[in-house]
Amino acid sequence: MGSTPQVRRKVTLSDIAAGCNVSRATVSLVLRGSPLVNKHTRARVEEELRRQGYVYNRAAANLRRRTSSSIALVLNDLANPFFAEFAAGVDEAVAGAGFVTLLGSTAESPAREEAVLGSLVEHGPGGIILSPAEGSDARKVLAAVGSHMPLLLFNRELDGSVPEIAHWDTLALDNQRGAQMATEHLIALGHKRIAFFGGHRDSSSCRQRREGYRQAMHAAGLRVESHWMVESAPTRLDAARQTAALFAGKTSPTAAVCYNDAVALGLMLGLYQHGRRPGHDFAITGFDDIAEAQVSMPPLTTLSTVPRERGKQAAALLMQRLQHPDTPVGHTIAPVKLVVRESSCPPPAA
């Protein structure tokens, strides 16, 4: 009430020390919760901290202690709901550990990725979680972050081999097993002619999902026509455009395992435009279980990756690495879960 809170200069440890006639060392011990401090002294200091509106300067403390209280999160596309959820999970876990998240997004450009990593590293994060841009190169990343920075690669592989001096952990989705499960599910429904639809062939996740699809088809003794393997950008729009390609050959598929949900929703749209009814005369599965999957028309059978959980997991793995720098590098594969909804109908003949 009678206080004058408008000081321009920030309140520091010295102000508090002066304010209650103790040394800065003592104030520091109080702040860090040391048991050495006399109860009465502690109370006086705490009162003074409150009175002056002290704000801890973590950067100064980190400098002195040679520690870090941040981790950097570098994403190829923050606006993608999958990564947005992932980021929310990372931030939740990071905040829970008393750290702060430094954000960087690269808009799928390796050049921007290099710049962003360079800038973030100067801010001294304890480690980095990186979901690489398409075409990002291992050596460039190494040049940007140095060989001593703990780094967790999420979701994608880097181009080129990872240099030996880099001890980078990885966290990946079980793409292969997921696509295999989706394909097996369609086979169990009675489908024989199953396509693999969408995605860029040269992305590692697309390769792995195609591999899972092929294995399931092969194990069931089913053949794969070459025109059933349709490429597209991993977006709804391009997927809708590519729909016609599925029906270009003489033997049309009755079902498609899609690269991801965006592609699957685009395919639904494309099918409607071709007078077909997904979930009735054509079966579709997706990958990701984005929010829209459960409310699309029809609701989409897909593989749940629980991106928020992946985010928490990524943060936990990185924190682990910070605490145990000399543990062997870990390559974690996160499970995916088949969620059956109406888009995966039996074949029309059955």
Next chain:
Amino acid sequence: MGSTPQVRRKVTLSDIAAGCNVSRATVSLVLRGSPLVNKHTRARVEEELRRQGYVYNRAAANLRRRTSSSIALVLNDLANPFFAEFAAGVDEAVAGAGFVTLLGSTAESPAREEAVLGSLVEHGPGGIILSPAEGSDARKVLAAVGSHMPLLLFNRELDGSVPEIAHWDTLALDNQRGAQMATEHLIALGHKRIAFFGGHRDSSSCRQRREGYRQAMHAAGLRVESHWMVESAPTRLDAARQTAALFAGKTSPTAAVCYNDAVALGLMLGLYQHGRRPGHDFAITGFDDIAEAQVSMPPLTTLSTVPRERGKQAAALLMQRLQHPDTPVGHTIAPVKLVVRESSCPPPAA
């Protein structure tokens, strides 16, 4: 080749100075691009910086210069595509200014918001962009950030009055004008019985959108039945559930201005479940123009807020404030744009 890059200790200015027999001051001047340094000296220093793999420690520099090179971005819901796009825009602009973004998400909880703000402030951001959690209180925010921290409020108002000592800029969407435009559009198509559907009545954005709707209805001499004002959580699922309420009275509406796109898409689903065909026998408008709006069935007429642009704008406004702390507080209202698609059909009678 013959080098030994594996030093555990980080390379500092002193190492560079020692490496080429100059003082740390000179190295610092080189780093900061000072014109004072002799060309030849500069070249030697730069070579040494490269040779030793020097990484600038921005935290130390910030401490000495009493500057900041970060801004904090605190969002009520990062997983929401609108905010994810917004965050991408903020980060783009922030990175463009050589700053880094500190991320915090509050999961719509005022208590978490307080904690997150408190933690972020300790990391010394130059300013904060805050999209408040529902029910977040002005005095609590002030207590968490202090009265000298530049803060930009985005998208929502705080509960309680903003204390006079807080000089907070705001950036808001033109909710009222947007809803008014949507309503006028439906009226122009010939609708007379138009509902306002979804949203929490006590949220400021919902109040403003309802107000725009009322003004347009009133200006056209149309009356509003009380059961046409339906509340819902701002989610697809709850909106679908509330659909029946629209048709509970004796005079059913032929169109609805929806609180946002999520609600509009939920309403579409609800209408299908009631045997109606949105875009044919019932007109719908949304708000936000999320990615799904253009590919829903039918495509959704809505108000585009261009969240990525809003993010850039928010960052620019905050940067402006950092450079000119004594400029009067600004309250910016960002325009929205009507995007007409097939969901807004004429009334069945017409």
Next chain:
DNA sequence: CTGAAAGCGCTTACAG
């Protein structure tokens, strides 16, 4: 054009 010195806000042995 370059260097010596002080200092940003903290922490941490080390004495006492």
Next chain:
DNA sequence: CTGAAAGCGCTTACAG
């Protein structure tokens, strides 16, 4: 239990 002193990695007047 508390304080004096040194130091984290930088920058910036100030001399020369």
